[in-house]
Amino acid sequence: MQPVFADPKTDFVFKRIFGAEGRKPLLIALLNHLLELDGERRILDVQHLTGEQHIGVAELKLSIVDVKCTDASGRRFVVEMQVLKVEGFEKRVVYNASKAYVMQLRNADEYPALCDVVGVTICNFNLWPDRDEHDGFKVPMLSRWRMQEQHCGERGLPQVQYAFLELPKYAAGDAPETLIDKWAYFFREAKNLNVVPPALSERPFRDALEVARTATFSPEEWEAYERAKMAEQDARGALALARQEGIEEGRQSGLTEGHRSGLVEGKRDALLRLLARAGISLSEGERARIQACADASTLDRWIDSVLGAKTASDVLS
Known part of the structure; x- marks a missing residue:
């Protein structure tokens, strides 16, 4: 029996939801929520970097699913879904974000023209599984990373930053309340749902589920x-x-x-x-x-x- 909703962790469905020009509000919502941007800091619009994100043969993408975009200020975002835990994964995340930063330079460009890059990675595994003395995870489900001076703790050099959402750390069951919990619930459980649950009945989650509804797929898309x-x-x-x-x-x-x-x-x-x-x-x-x-x-x-x-x-x- 065909599922009601397709798995948003796959390349085809992830790109269908977050990589289409007509569905940019879903990508903007995901970025604002995972990067905890509010007020004047919110992203209002993005431009897809289609030349960089397109992969001709989807099957060769295998474990990495990404969408690259930039906002009005020029800040670039590399949004990735990692479904398999492989050795050296953290190094690859750093490499991809650093490459996106460096690749902005052209022959005539100068360093002041470089814009910040934010790597946003959704992991279908525990990247940091260590627990504290209270049996909680030392690193929370949503973690944010940037450089910090090691003596005084002052944060700086913000040009390349990272955010990680580790889906297995989700612990809110069928009743997610926070925006972050709702995104984690959506990615984890969409393929198992038969109807839109109350927790995901509002935008942008309802809209994301509708895009993943298999009844809307053509035979070629299925x-x-x-x-x-x-x-x-x-x-x-x-x-x-x-x-x-x-x-x-x-x-x-x-x-x-x-x-x-x-x-x-x-x-x-x-x-x-x-x-x-x-x-x-x-x-x-x-x-x-x-x-x-x-x-x-x-x-x-x-x-x-x-x-x-x-x-x-x-x-x-």
Whole structure:
């Protein structure tokens, strides 16, 4: 039986809700709520950076779903949905936000022309799972990050900031009250709902659910959604298989140096298989670089980078 609402955590549905020009109010509401902007600080309008956000083959996006936009002041936002927990994820978030900051420069531009960048990431896993002495999470479900002077605590250098919403930390059940809780409830439970619940009956949540209503999908859109879900499952399986194959290769190669060499060889083979499955072609130089790599942590990072990559340079950067 077809669900009433599609999963907003998938690439196709996330872009349908937050990436369409005619639905900008939903993206503006999400940003204002997650960044806790009110009064004169509220975002009133955004412009989608369509050239940067478009991915030609949705299935290759796998674990990363993003929308990039800018507001009237020039401030840029990178909004991401991460459905799989992969090694080095935090570094990739920093890289993406920093890249969005640096890429503003053109040959004739000067540093004062750079506008701030805010990375907004919705995680379908606990990024910071540690708990305090009262068994609460040390880092709350919605966390905000920026630079701080370590001696006096003064905050500064605000040019690149981050916000994270960790969905598994949601604890309000079927009765979310705050705006943040309602967004978390929407992302977590939309695919399981049969009707619009009272907690999500007001805008912007009701409007977001209507966009995710599967009855409004064309046959082509439903097929794209199904492919996106299958791609996510394939990504989970491929990542688990690659890691297991690397471990098994290492075990079969003996102990000490033989163990290390076998482990590295297994990771190289697993990386090449993952690239082939993702349809990413390699030049002779790129293949030689992989074969020459003897560092297990680098190979792990490259394996994780296959998820969401479009080219070999995305993986080997």
